[in-house]
Amino acid sequence: MDELGGRFWLRLFGLILACGIAGMLIFWLLGAVWYAWGAFGALLFVFVCIGGFAWMYDRRKIREYEEADA
Numbered sequence: 001m002d003e004l005g006g007r008f009w010l011r012l013f014g015l016i017l018a019c020g021i022a023g024m025l026i027f028w029l030l031g032a033v034w035y036a037w038g039a040f041g042a043l044l045f046v047f048v049c050i051g052g053f054a055w056m057y058d059r060r061k062i063r064e065y066e067e068a069d070a
Contacts, residue, residue, distance in 0.1 A: 034042040 030042060030046070033045045037045070
């Protein structure tokens, strides 16, 4: 019963593969932005993406807290 099983290893391999592909896509996109807009544009693009994600996350948490208080 100490074995993890084949299903676990297939899921782990799939997760590693998906993270690798996602990483390649992120670096490709960032490289394209850097090429098109330069260093300042790439930095601005990253800050806008992070800010947009933080804004959506914050709105969701505020809604959860309001529902918990009600």
